[in-house]
Amino acid sequence: xxxxxxxxxxxxxxxxxxxxxxxxxxxxxxxxxxxxxxxxxxxxxxxxxxxxxxxxxxxxxxxxxxxxxxxxxxxxxxxxxxxxxxxxxxxxxxxxxxxxxxxxxxxxxxxxxxxxxxxxxxxxxxxxxxxxxxxxxxxxxxxxxxxxxxxxxxxxxxxxxxxxxxxxxxxxxxxxxxxxxxxxxxxxxxxxxxxxxxxxxxxxxxxxxxxxxxxxxxxxxxxxxxx
Amino acid sequence: xxxxxxxxxxxxxxxxxxxxxxxxxxxxxxxxxxxxxxxxxxxxxxxxxxxxxxxxxxxxxxxxxxxxxx
Numbered sequence: 460x461x462x463x464x465x466x467x468x469x470x471x472x473x474x475x476x477x478x479x480x481x482x483x484x485x486x487x488x489x490x491x492x493x494x495x496x497x498x499x500x501x502x503x504x505x506x507x508x509x510x511x512x513x514x515x516x517x518x519x520x521x522x523x524x525x526x527x528x529x530x531x532x533x534x535x536x537x538x539x540x541x542x543x544x545x546x547x548x549x550x551x552x553x554x555x556x557x558x559x560x561x562x563x564x565x566x567x568x569x570x571x572x573x574x575x576x577x578x579x580x581x582x583x584x585x586x587x588x589x590x591x592x593x594x595x596x597x598x599x600x601x602x603x604x605x606x607x608x609x610x611x612x613x614x615x616x617x618x619x620x621x622x623x624x625x626x627x628x629x630x631x632x633x634x635x636x637x638x639x640x641x642x643x644x645x646x647x648x649x650x651x652x653x654x655x656x657x658x659x660x661x662x663x664x665x666x667x668x669x670x671x672x673x674x675x676x677x678x679x680x681x682x683x684x685x686x
Numbered sequence: 687x688x689x690x691x692x693x694x695x696x697x698x699x700x701x702x703x704x705x706x707x708x709x710x711x712x713x714x715x716x717x718x719x720x721x722x723x724x725x726x727x728x729x730x731x732x733x734x735x736x737x738x739x740x741x742x743x744x745x746x747x748x749x750x751x752x753x754x755x756x
Contacts, residue, residue: 586725594717602732 464632470550482554510537517679525679525686532675535564539671543624547664556628558621563617568678570651573609576685587684591674597671616677623670627663634659 471478472494490663491503500506518526539555545555554560588605589598634656641649710718716722717731 555728582722582726586722587730588729589719589724589725591720598719598728599732599735602729603736 464629467632468556468630470557479552479554479557479560482552483542486538486545487543490537492525496519505533517676521679521683522686525682528679528682532679533562535678536566536671539620539674540668543667544664546624546668547630547660553624553628555620558617558622561620562613562617563676565613565620569613569616569681572678572681572685575682580685584685612677612681616674620670623666627659627666630659630665631656 472484488672491500493499493503493507498504506609510533513536514529517532518529521528542555545551546555573584576587588602588609590601590605593601634652638649638652638656641652710721710724714724716724717727719728
């Protein structure tokens with residue numbers, strides 16, 4: 460069966476049963492469960508330190524009312540980083556390349572921030588649609604622009620993560636295919652292509668972590684405006 | 687803007703001020719881009735204007751066109 464370059468993004472199935480549920484739930488096995496000990500082992504301590512540092516930094520600019528989102532955003536970050544990094548392994552399925560999944564994360568989180576702002580701070584939420592100091596003639600135009608940008612936020616959130624991961628995986632597959640086929644034709648060019656592939660893989664590892672962080676950071680920024 | 691209360695610093699976001707330092711009169715008192723209420727009223731007025739334009743074209747009678755066609 461001839462495979463296209465986009466077949467790596469098709470949902471994995473086994474005897475007709477989609478395995479995306481396993482792809483989403485099994486990575487949690489990799490993380491140690493925090494125990495009620497005074498001193499945990501090194502891995503648990505490292506995990507707790509990382510989550511504490513990240514949560515502290517993320518929620519510094521957010522008011523007290525938004526701190527109840529700490530567990531959600533910290534686990535969302537760990538979830539996305541794990542899925543993205545596991546997807547860098549050869550022949551593994553990356554769930555975050557699916558637009559449906561990323562939109563399923565982005566739209567409810569964005570909508571929750573908007574509804575929280577509308578429910579508890581309606582005046583601030585409405586006033587936020589007009590930047591301070593806008594000249595009189597620009598007010599209606601800028602309000603319409605800000606409203607459109609408000610509704611584009613979840614789309615941008617989902618598509619940003621999907622496009623970055625998909626483009627990275629596609630590039631890796633293209634360059635690795637080129638390096639393999641050039642190996643028997645022009646070995647020197649194949650060596651250069653392999654070097655490029657190595658650098659691209661390092662870049663994609665960074666992109667995998669950064670895009671997960673950007674997703675969570677943007678959700679926290681939307682929350683910051685609403686609480 | 688940061689303020690100190692009971693030994694801790696609390697930061698308030700820019701734009702969440704009550705705008706007490708501005709003294710507008712007349713129309714600008716309710717519709718301006720500096721105070722919280724002024725910005726809110728501008729947003730509501732813009733949405734009302736867009737809704738009014740939409741309703742105007744939606745409910746516009748089309749009888750004149752039918753008479754002209756006959």
